[in-house]
Amino acid sequence: MIKILKKLSLLTKWTIGIGLIHILYGYAARIIPINFFWESIYVGFFFLIIGAVSHLVTMIKSRKKNKQNAIGVKIALGFVIFLLATQVFMSFMIPNSEAYSAAKKELSENPLLQKDVGKITGFGFIPIAQLLTTAKDPIDYSGDAYFNIIVKGSKKYVFLSVTMHKNYGEEWKIIEMD
Incomplete structure (x- = not known):
């Protein structure tokens, strides 16, 4: 290990x-709990990916210096950069989606959730999400959305899994929350 x-x-x-x-820290904050x-879990994984990119770039330079084939390392680097770009893209797209905005609005107005966490003061800035939609035309669509959202309350923070659905011509609605 020290050699590596x-x-x-x-x-x-x-x-x-x-x-x-x-x-x-992110896992400890959830267990202890520290609100x-x-x-930080998501930020940590982002740093790990950056570390992988840094290591792969160093490996490519080393292999070129030693006149070794670096094609496998370049492919790995391309894959890691693709993962990083996808993560960054989704980190900007999901929080700005209509479904996520509707989820935040419904959660903010949920009296049972407010009773549990206190006054809702915010939401995590990086939700984990899956959006599946089917378009009827360029304006109207139906779909399902699945979010893992950190809800920040005045009493405590909670990590919620939220399932939403949207029918044609209707708004997004929460259909399940854990």
Whole structure:
């Protein structure tokens, strides 16, 4: 293990270390509970991906320097960059979706949820989501949405799984919440 760590660049060590610290804190914050920065798990995974990119770039440079084939490492780098780009894209698209806005609105107005968590003060900034829609025409569509959302209340934070549905010509509605 120490042999592997010695081969890593300083940037790679730092990004992986920061990522692991964020992930550990995120899980600890949910278990203890600490009502602060539950999103650190997602930030930690982002740092781990950056660490992987850094390590792969270093490997490519090393292989070129030693006149070795680097095609496998380049393919791995392309795959990791694709994952990173997808994550960044989804981190901006999902919070701005009509379905997520409707989920936040319904959750904010839910008296049972407010009784449990207190006054809702916010939501996690990186929801995990799956959106499936079918368009009838360019304007009207139906679909289902599945979100894992951090709800921040004045008493406590909770991690909710929310299932939503939208029929043609109607608004998004929460149909299940755990």
